[in-house]
Amino acid sequence: MSAAPRINGARLWDSLMEMAQIGGTPKGGVSRLALTEEDRIGRDLFARWATEAGCTVRVDAMGNMFARRVGRDDSLAPVITGSHGDSQPAGGKFDGIYGVLAGLEVIRTLNDHDIQTDRSIEVVNWTNEEGSRFAPAMIASGVYTGVFDLAYGLSRTDAKGITLGEALQTIGYAGNEPMGDREIHAAFELHIEQGPILEAQGLTIGVVTGAQGQRWYEIELTGRSAHAGTTPMDHRLDALLGLARVVEAVNAMGVAQGDEGRATVGWVNVFPNSRNVVPGRVVFSVEFRHPNEAVLEVLDWQLRQEVQGIADTIGLQLKLEQIFQYAPIAFDADCIDRVERAASELGYSHRRMISGAGHDACYLSKVAPTSMIFVPCVNGLSHNEAEHIHPHWSEAGGNVLLHAMLAKAGV
Template sequence: MSGTNRRIDGERLWDSLMRMAEIGATPRGGVRRLALSAEDAQGRERFRDWCEALGLSVRVDSMGNMFARREGRDPGRAPVLFGSHLDSQPSGGKFDGALGVLAGLEVMRTLRDLDIATEAPLELVNWTDEEGSRFGRSLMGSGVWAGVYPEGEILAARDAGGVSVGEALDGIGARGPHPAAPFPADAYFELHIEQGPILEREAKAVGVVTGAQAQVWWDARVTGQDSHAGTTPPSARRDALVCAARIVDLVDRMMRARGEDGRGTVGFLQVEPNSRNVVPGEARFSVEFRHPATAEMERLAAEFPREADAIARGCGVELELQELFRFPHQAFDAGCVDLVRQAAARLGFPAREIVSGAGHDAVYVSRRVPTAMIFTPCKDGLSHNEAESILPEEAEAGCQVLFEAVLARANRPL
């Protein structure tokens, strides 16, 4: 590492990552910290304790988003935001989301250690429910904050056990007094593992993220008829699962037709009555497509419902598709991206520009605030998996770039 004598403490960062990973730890080495669960509450409490030990003031909004503030020399300037999320997938890894939050904490600690004052205030953010694995709506806290989702609609969403988001917020004491609404902010930076194989394959230490892929998501419901597996001949069957299986294959075929840029996934499937000797009468599942080009995503969004409906008619069943959201390719702010690019170059890290294949809080925040992201490699590109892994030096490099970019933005001449 070159280009600066203002170094973050890589060992301290790694220790913080490992201590946060103790909360919700799984036997296979990952974490399970579902949004607004008891484990999420423990993670929030530990995060708050660490922030308050630094003298940061922590405020919480009505969606449970947490903002830890360090004042700047000029109280009239809008703050520079940075952060990510602490919730996980049901069988998630130690670094997805947590790296961005705890690297932000290390930035705050280093500023204290070096007695560095910034012109603009700084705010470290822990967004609520980025993953969407419990309530079915990803980027939930940042989406409400940015005005993408109506707050009432999100608060009414329920998990598989019937618990609403509002009930879960109150159940762990995470609902704060401040409105979940955008406020003036100068910039937002988010550090994250790539969750893909490109940086590792190319031996790049840093990904300079220029934007995020276009996406479209649906909830699908196929309704057929429950019937006896032994007495119902093919001509009389209205098998919801057969239809669902054919639509899953359709998603895969449509993805592969787009080459290596195509993304199409069915990650959730629920069958009723889910009995060994009953022809399934209902199937519910998720469908999503992603692509770097907005025009190609729009073609997918138009083609898929037509093709899926034709499959359903052929199976003699009914198909309902509810589009959850659709957003175009999101380009990040050129000035903020350039600060990341310059920091990586100044520090001597091999870097490349990259488009994010995953949705991140930064995607919605960027609709309100100039935004950039920083990627670090992860082993074999594996994420949303308990075996997710990064090296301590990779975490340190990403955090150092974050430190430099945040400091440059906060001290920029107006």
């Protein structure tokens, strides 16, 4: 075995570009929503490529695809990698699928160098990670790891009332493999950063140590609708004024947490939403993200105090409900170390970092030693048709993945 085998970066890039034609958009992105015809075509292509690389491909009850390259001792728990093939409605051509095809490239490279691993290696294509057709996001990896039960996963519906289970049947990917039935020795997910940090710092590899926890809230402020022309300012119960003050307060809470703080008001409904009526009611979202659960607890307390104070000052009624809580994820120390060592030995600039987004690896970490690898994306842009990475970044990530997996799979 070569001391430091490298992936075929050009072959990986060509695979990414060919896959990007499936659901390709005029602006250079992709629209390949989960379990659509475009997703089926992409799945078929991945299955064909994996089979040509000597893998067996199995599909479980949530449509998750597992391409397996058998090791010397197939009874040992495998080392797995992968990500997702579905996209946002007008998404980029690297989000998710880069991790799937880089895993396939690892297998192709092992074949090129005639390297046999002690443990089997699997590449996974997880179903519906994005959550853009079926909510919630990461539903199939969540079912696989026991976060959700199978009946719940299959019963999720899209905007037309089609269930996830029905969509799986339609495209022919309702598998019969049991869910989460086998031990996993280690898992790695390679992904674009979806943020600006690596590119801004001139770094090639992000060694991901964990993922931020999240708290989602839905808030309703109720005042009184009134005529915009005849109601004096001191007689108004303006719900939108309350929202404006909450937005400013939420932003300040996020800024106060420094580099790791995230605080967002991203969704708003205003009633009656008429240009000549003082708004009588607003319903909106607040989201906090941070890698420390104790900080999220403090932000929760601050939010409740701030919003209540704003409502009382204006004279508004308040309804505040936390609708989602996701604890911070800490990835496996040894898997993190394998990624970091691989980046160092291959000569790539790198840093440790926290993921601001959720990924299938976050759920997978509940049942297996897991870590992630990030590569930069241009201007930190993702979930956008203009999303882009450079071929040398793609190759670097694939090389780090290869060597991290070899370290855990044994040669």
